[in-house]
Amino acid sequence: MKQIVKTITKKDFSTFVNTLIKDGSYDVVGVQAKGKCYVFDTLSSAEELRLNYDVTILPPKKYFLPQYEMLLKFSLQKPYEAKETITDSPRIIIGVHPYDIIALEQTDRHYFDQQQDNFYKKRRENTLIIGVDIQNVSERSFAASMNTNTTETGFDLLLTDIGTSYAVTIGSEKGEKLLKKYATVKDASSTDLTKIKTARNAVLKKYKQKMKIEKKDWSSLLVANYEHAIWEEHADVCMECSSCTMVCPTCFCYDVKEDVSLNLKQGNRTRTWDGCMLKDFTKVGSGEVFRDEVKERYRHRFFRKGNYLPARYGFIACVGCGRCGSACLPDIADPCNLINELAHFSSENDPGKYFIKEENEVLEKGIIHLPRSATIKNITHFNELDSLFEIELDDKKPLGHKPGQFVEISVFGYGEAPFGISTPPGNTPIFEIMVRQVGNVTKKLCSLQPGDKIGIRGPLGNGFDTKSFEGKTLLFTSGGTGMVPMRSIINHVLNPKERNKFKDIIILYGAKRPKEITFMDDVDRWKKIHDVQCELTVDRCEPSECWGGCTGLITTLFPKIQADKLDSKNTISIVIGPPVMYKFVIKCLQTLGIPDDNIYVSLERRMKCGVAKCGHCQINGVYVCKEGPVFNYAQLKQLPEAF
Amino acid sequence: MKQKPRVAVFDFADCEGCELEIADLEEEVLDLLEIADVVSFREVMKEHSDDYDIAIVEGSIMRPMDEKRLRSIRNHAKILVALGACATMGGVNKIRNQWMPDEVIKEVYGDTNLKGNELFDVFQTKALNEVVPVDYYVHGCPIDRDEFKSVITAIALGKKPDIPRYPVCVECKKNENICQFELGSFCLGPITRAGCKAICPTHNSPCEGCRGLIKKAETDCVKEVLERYKLSYEDIRRRCTMYNYGRKECSYDE
Ligand SMILES: Cc1cc2nc3c(=O)[nH]c(=O)nc-3n(C[C@H](O)[C@H](O)[C@H](O)COP(=O)(O)OP(=O)(O)OC[C@H]3O[C@@H](n4cnc5c(N)ncnc54)[C@H](O)[C@@H]3O)c2cc1C
Ligand code: SF4
Ligand code: SF4
Ligand code: SF4
Ligand code: SF4
Ligand code: SF4
Ligand code: FES
Numbered sequence: 069m070k071q072i073v074k075t076i077t078k079k080d081f082s083t084f085v086n087t088l089i090k091d092g093s094y095d096v097v098g099v100q101a102k103g104k105c106y107v108f109d110t111l112s113s114a115e116e117l118r119l120n121y122d123v124t125i126l127p128p129k130k131y132f133l134p135q136y137e138m139l140l141k142f143s144l145q146k147p148y149e150a151k152e153t154i155t156d157s158p159r160i161i162i163g164v165h166p167y168d169i170i171a172l173e174q175t176d177r178h179y180f181d182q183q184q185d186n187f188y189k190k191r192r193e194n195t196l197i198i199g200v201d202i203q204n205v206s207e208r209s210f211a212a213s214m215n216t217n218t219t220e221t222g223f224d225l226l227l228t229d230i231g232t233s234y235a236v237t238i239g240s241e242k243g244e245k246l247l248k249k250y251a252t253v254k255d256a257s258s259t260d261l262t263k264i265k266t267a268r269n270a271v272l273k274k275y276k277q278k279m280k281i282e283k284k285d286w287s288s289l290l291v292a293n294y295e296h297a298i299w300e301e302h303a304d305v306c307m308e309c310s311s312c313t314m315v316c317p318t319c320f321c322y323d324v325k326e327d328v329s330l331n332l333k334q335g336n337r338t339r340t341w342d343g344c345m346l347k348d349f350t351k352v353g354s355g356e357v358f359r360d361e362v363k364e365r366y367r368h369r370f371f372r373k374g375n376y377l378p379a380r381y382g383f384i385a386c387v388g389c390g391r392c393g394s395a396c397l398p399d400i401a402d403p404c405n406l407i408n409e410l411a412h413f414s415s416e417n418d419p420g421k422y423f424i425k426e427e428n429e430v431l432e433k434g435i436i437h438l439p440r441s442a443t444i445k446n447i448t449h450f451n452e453l454d455s456l457f458e459i460e461l462d463d464k465k466p467l468g469h470k471p472g473q474f475v476e477i478s479v480f481g482y483g484e485a486p487f488g489i490s491t492p493p494g495n496t497p498i499f500e501i502m503v504r505q506v507g508n509v510t511k512k513l514c515s516l517q518p519g520d521k522i523g524i525r526g527p528l529g530n531g532f533d534t535k536s537f538e539g540k541t542l543l544f545t546s547g548g549t550g551m552v553p554m555r556s557i558i559n560h561v562l563n564p565k566e567r568n569k570f571k572d573i574i575i576l577y578g579a580k581r582p583k584e585i586t587f588m589d590d591v592d593r594w595k596k597i598h599d600v601q602c603e604l605t606v607d608r609c610e611p612s613e614c615w616g617g618c619t620g621l622i623t624t625l626f627p628k629i630q631a632d633k634l635d636s637k638n639t640i641s642i643v644i645g646p647p648v649m650y651k652f653v654i655k656c657l658q659t660l661g662i663p664d665d666n667i668y669v670s671l672e673r674r675m676k677c678g679v680a681k682c683g684h685c686q687i688n689g690v691y692v693c694k695e696g697p698v699f700n701y702a703q704l705k706q707l708p709e710a711f
Numbered sequence: 712m713k714q715k716p717r718v719a720v721f722d723f724a725d726c727e728g729c730e731l732e733i734a735d736l737e738e739e740v741l742d743l744l745e746i747a748d749v750v751s752f753r754e755v756m757k758e759h760s761d762d763y764d765i766a767i768v769e770g771s772i773m774r775p776m777d778e779k780r781l782r783s784i785r786n787h788a789k790i791l792v793a794l795g796a797c798a799t800m801g802g803v804n805k806i807r808n809q810w811m812p813d814e815v816i817k818e819v820y821g822d823t824n825l826k827g828n829e830l831f832d833v834f835q836t837k838a839l840n841e842v843v844p845v846d847y848y849v850h851g852c853p854i855d856r857d858e859f860k861s862v863i864t865a866i867a868l869g870k871k872p873d874i875p876r877y878p879v880c881v882e883c884k885k886n887e888n889i890c891q892f893e894l895g896s897f898c899l900g901p902i903t904r905a906g907c908k909a910i911c912p913t914h915n916s917p918c919e920g921c922r923g924l925i926k927k928a929e930t931d932c933v934k935e936v937l938e939r940y941k942l943s944y945e946d947i948r949r950r951c952t953m954y955n956y957g958r959k960e961c962s963y964d965e
Contacts, residue, residue: 102887102889103889103894104889105889105893107887125887125888125889126884126887130887135885135886136885304931304932305931305932305935305936306932307878307880307901307902307926307932307933307936308877308878308926309877309878309880309881309900309901310877310880310881310884311880311881311884314880314881314884314885315884325873326873327861328861328864328868329742329864330736330739330742330743330746330860330863330864331742331743331745331746332745332746332864332867332868340885341881341885343881346877346881347876347877348876348877394893395884395890397890397892397901397936397939397940398932398935398936398939399939481868481870482868482870507871508870508871511869511870512868512869512870
């Protein structure tokens with residue numbers, strides 16, 4: 069596309085900026101000095117602008133994903149009241165460098181993907197970007213090696229210093245209108261256009277940091293060296309401070325917090341920057357940390373930039389700004405240095421695949437923070453820890469879920485947590501979940517009463533595609549709370565309308581103790597069905613507990629499978645249980661001759677957003693909340709972080 | 712309506728700065744009074760009652776008589792909250808643990824004979840949790856008011872408060888500060904628990920570690936950073952003495 073270029077004298081540009089400030093229609097933000105560094109901040113006069121800066125401490129992402137951003141306001145007095153709170157006004161940001169513009173385009177790709185983040189969208193729509201070509205290069209920047217030192221898109225206007233004037237490249241209609249309304253410009257001559265090129269080229273020699281390999285080769289180099297000692301060597305001196313992710317224009321993970329006013333009358337839900345270098349990023353209620361070792365977190369950050377996001381979106385998620393390199397006290401965060409160091413090693417190894425691509429249908433587009441209100445109809449306490457909730461959506465619309473999907477449940481003042489849906493699909497607004505008490509949300513849920521209101525987002529995740537199981541024998545193996553989503557699919561396939569689509573059904577179910585067996589009514593019913601084999605076991609049982617059944621781990625149930633039922637190639641096996649269970653059960657299944665392709669599992673990870681935005685649930689390059697929680701084992705086993 | 716919980720505020724060896732932070736909540740104090748009855752708070756009222764549910768305790772334990780009083784508070788209270796660095800970890804009061812109590816008394820009071828005077832019968836400074844179990848912690852010297860409020864609302868709602876386990880650098884970066892190391896100074900931010908909104912580096916002074924260390928100063932990463940910035944281990948050790956003398960890294964549920 070041929071772009072229109074104008075010129076504006078530096079004096080007229082100052083007038084333009086001052087007019088914008090005076091006009092008051094926009095919050096006019098620009099690059100300013102802060103000590104010997106630079107920051108983006110609201111301008112009070114054009115004088116403050118420092119368009120020849122090298123790099124700002126934080127990228128402009130703070131205007132689109134603020135450090136702290138209120139998502140919802142809720143009442144703790146009314147039975148149910150919650151509102152999304154978007155407060156943003158028109159803004160112009162002056163002086164954004166090309167690499168930061170490209171980083172914003174990358175963030176768009178993520179935040180507009182499938183379920184759009186309407187907060188981010190609103191802020192993007194509200195903002196005009198006046199970019200500026202780089203004149204000075206920071207010590208650590210390697211933007212030239214990343215081809216992010218210049219850009220043709222992503223700005224409304226782009227300035228290039230050509231001496232006594234700026235060349236102004238028009239990037240959008242909005243930009244053009246702004247110029248028309250507020251500035252005095254001339255058409256650029258061909259000499260001016262040459263000057264732009266000269267100015268850009270002149271900067272190239274200022275880069276001290278250079279990549280030894282091309283950026284398209286990052287991915288294979290990283291993959292070949294997934295197990296390299298370098299991760300551990302560097303991680304040994306990592307402070308786990310996540311400064312590297314905080315300052316990065318392409319890091320956009322967030323955490324969600326619940327604040328309550330001191331009088332306990334209302335509260336709000338806020339999101340704030342989170343970072344995958346922090347240990348708690350993957351910590352779940354049970355205490356487990358999925359990326360426990362610093363090495364794993366350190367590696368994750370580079371893989372996300374160089375392999376996971378490239379596989380997903382087609383771009384390297386590092387724009388070479390060099391901010392992480394200067395922010396990291398032990399100086400191990402700089403991708404340029406790391407890749408150059410790795411470049412000495414081979415990239416010939418078998419390039420594994422750490423990403424599963426699967427587009428599933430999107431149920432709600434746009435609304436991703438505001439839950440719908442629902443009412444607790446009934447609560448059954450199975451034991452001291454586990455309770456079954458019957459819930460009805462207040463809008464009386466069917467939940468419309470597939471077996472294996474989950475919902476995010478809000479208890480205002482306490483937070484939000486994901487729960488598997490344990491009822492089969494149906495044309496009804498009523499569904500059930502089972503809650504095990506571990507932390508704030510789960511404990512509070514269990515103290516609620518029928519009639520109390522909660523918030524629901526979802527159904528979320530992919531769920532099981534039962535159509536693809538038709539004509540097959542189904543072998544269900546579940547341990548502990550894995551029975552929650554399992555009950556949904558079992559009761560679905562046992563539904564008379566569905567039953568004849570499948571062959572025999574075998575159900576294996578293990579719990580730690582007799583009292584931890586949930587859904588006993590269902591189990592009794594399944595046992596009575598003639599073409600269903602249902603076997604139960606408990607790990608352990610005290611003499612005082614009345615238990616007539618088997619004891620032993622879930623694997624002891626496999627020999628009980630009636631061999632005649634099992635045509636292994638035509639059997640689909642579904643396994644859901646605690647992390648420790650998978651390895652052993654999958655071994656049993658393989659012994660039975662069931663191909664990996666026929667094995668499906670459902671995984672649990674820390675979750676916040678449930679819509680592939682916040683980053684918490686990642687297993688390598690996969691978002692469990694979106695591409696999962698149901699996975700085909702043959703695909704999943706390629707992911708080293710899966711089990 | 713459910714009866715409001717009764718709250719009492721106590722102090723031991725400290726500067727009372729943390730209590731002042733509460734007293735300074737201004738109109739929000741009224742919100743606090745909507746959800747709790749304050750029955751004892753020497754800083755702001757004369758009345759005193761021994762009938763309370765929640766004890767908010769400031770200050771460190773220095774003497775057998777303090778220990779006795781704290782035990783009795785613990786017995787009265789259903790919930791005990793440690794307020795401020797003096798209470799949560801001993802804080803500045805632990806600086807003197809570098810010496811034996813006799814030496815300290817001698818240094819301060821010379822040869823005055825204080826034997827038998829209960830007030831001067833001191834042992835090595837202890838944090839509250841070295842004497843009795845503590846249910847909730849409000850860290851910092853002084854405390855952060857917002858964090859105090861969030862701990863109070865957490866108690867009122869019966870949930871676990873959300874206290875950061877990540878270092879001050881996270882909040883410091885969010886505030887877009889120039890790093891103290893860049894300015895030629897050095898800072899305990901990378902090894903100190905966040906939650907204060909990185910107030911010190913934001914006001915251009917280095918973090919002193921008043922919210923407790925989440926990483927030991929003796930780790931490889933600290934050594935590496937000291938080396939890179941040409942600092943000696945002695946520098947950081949001295950800095951840690953201010954609030955963290957004799958302390959290990961914080962445990963997970965502090
Ligand atoms: C897909 C999926 C399905 C689940 N199904 C069920 C179920 O049917 N029944 C059940 O009892 N539990 C289920 N869990 C686990 C449940 O979500 C956690 O126990 C719950 O989030 C703990 O929240 P909390 O506030 O009580 O605990 P806290 O420890 O206070 O957790 C704080 C926050 O961290 C996150 N978090 C903590 N633990 C987990 C976790 N295990 N998984 C995801 N996020 C977590 C949540 O956002 C939570 O609000 C499921 C988890 C996932 C990912
Ligand atoms: S990884 Fe580092 S160099 Fe790359 S974009 Fe992020 S902060 Fe900049
Ligand atoms: S790599 Fe550096 S900046 Fe990132 S967490 Fe480790 S020490 Fe901090
Ligand atoms: S923690 Fe600090 S501010 Fe609070 S009482 Fe102790 S010395 Fe004073
Ligand atoms: S000033 Fe201190 S807290 Fe801030 S980033 Fe630097 S080391 Fe961390
Ligand atoms: S920056 Fe450090 S010293 Fe200052 S309040 Fe925070 S933890 Fe305490
Ligand atoms: S990305 Fe937020 S929970 Fe999956």
